[in-house]
Amino acid sequence: MKKIAVLTSGGDAPGMNACIRAVVRRALGRNVSVLGVRKGYEGLIDDIFVEMGWDDVSNIIQRGGTVLHTARSARFMEPEGRRKAADNLCSRSVEGLVVIGGDGSFRGAHVFHREYLIPLVGIPATIDNDIWGTDFTIGYDTAVNTALEAIDKIRDTAAAHDRIFVVEVMGRSAGFIALEVGIGVGAEAVLIPETRTDLEKICEVVHERMEQGRTSSILVVAEGDEEGNAFEIASKMKRMSGLESRVTVLGHVQRGGSPTTRDRVLASKLGWAAVDALLDDGWPCMVGEENYGVVHHPLPDSWTRKKELDSLLVQLAENL
Numbered sequence: 001m002k003k004i005a006v007l008t009s010g011g012d013a014p015g016m017n018a019c020i021r022a023v024v025r026r027a028l029g030r031n032v033s034v035l036g037v038r039k040g041y042e043g044l045i046d047d048i049f050v051e052m053g054w055d056d057v058s059n060i061i062q063r064g065g066t067v068l069h070t071a072r073s074a075r076f077m078e079p080e081g082r083r084k085a086a087d088n089l090c091s092r093s094v095e096g097l098v099v100i101g102g103d104g105s106f107r108g109a110h111v112f113h114r115e116y117l118i119p120l121v122g123i124p125a126t127i128d129n130d131i132w133g134t135d136f137t138i139g140y141d142t143a144v145n146t147a148l149e150a151i152d153k154i155r156d157t158a159a160a161h162d163r164i165f166v167v168e169v170m171g172r173s174a175g176f177i178a179l180e181v182g183i184g185v186g187a188e189a190v191l192i193p194e195t196r197t198d199l200e201k202i203c204e205v206v207h208e209r210m211e212q213g214r215t216s217s218i219l220v221v222a223e224g225d226e227e228g229n230a231f232e233i234a235s236k237m238k239r240m241s242g243l244e245s246r247v248t249v250l251g252h253v254q255r256g257g258s259p260t261t262r263d264r265v266l267a268s269k270l271g272w273a274a275v276d277a278l279l280d281d282g283w284p285c286m287v288g289e290e291n292y293g294v295v296h297h298p299l300p301d302s303w304t305r306k307k308e309l310d311s312l313l314v315q316l317a318e319n320l
């Protein structure tokens with residue numbers, strides 16, 4: 001291979017830039033040139049490529065977001081869009097593609113590979129951590145730490161005003177962020193989609209704590225909890241047992257910011273490994289990290305297999 005392309009797709013995640021940097025520099029180190037594709041699959045279809053040299057990725061390792069920009073692309077879901085994308089790669093003599101994104105981006109990559117046999121490797125980057133085949137996804141550690149810092153601050157005001165706060169963190173179908181953040185901030189309860197939420201019991205616990213003299217409480221809820229979002233939970237608690245609470249939705253603040261050391265290292269490691277997988281005939285695959293080692297899995301495993309929560313962490317959240 002003499003030329004590869006790299007793109008970021010779907011939701012952005014802190015650490016994507018560190019990953020682009022590693023892809024570019026590992027490829028250049030192996031005498032392969034790199035084109036960056038702007039705006040994910042949209043840029044592939046619209047032929048928006050930029051040459052990426054060693055210095056083009058200087059000073060980005062610490063930046064959140066993605067210098068290549070990202071997008072969702074309805075056109076890539078259609079055969080005609082993918083045909084244009086394949087034509088553009090072919091006319092630019094691109095022989096391999098690195099896709100940095102979530103499981104949606106990998107589904108697209110898989111279809112694309114099946115149709116055009118393009119050598120392709122996926123790198124898991126999403127704050128939700130809900131991708132099978134890697135212990136952690138790029139961006140997750142930063143998002144958890146951002147949420148933790150914010151909730152520590154909310155804890156101060158909750159204590160000062162003797163209030164109950166229901167804090168919503170991201171996680172539409174997975175409770176990874178809520179679980180770790182909940183343990184980290186010492187939340188009175190953690191509400192996640194993977195476990196049954198017993199609101200009556202939660203209200204009882206809060207009441208009991210108040211009787212024991214505790215005047216403030218923090219409940220951490222994943223946005224996809226089966227009892228509803230933070231506002232719905234607060235109003236159910238009021239109806240059930242008269243508990244008044246304040247709601248804070250952390251929202252997109254969790255997506256931004258400078259990546260943590262852990263995310264920068266993970267992104268660098270997976271970027272490097274993805275290029276090696278492309279050049280050493282390890283494609284198509286998703287590269288991940290398990291027990292600190294690099295692993296390669298078939299792309300479809302990333303969405304057909306379900307990543308389980310650590311049951312010990314669930315126990316900690318319920319009992320501490």
Ligand code: ADP
Nearest residue numbers: 010011072073076077101102103104105107108
């Ligand atoms: P993420 O990668 O963060 O999960 P999305 O689910 O939005 O983000 O997926 C990103 C893009 O991947 C979509 O906008 C679409 O262009 C492409 N994609 C997702 N699923 C498919 C599919 N089944 N076929 C073709 N392209 C797809």
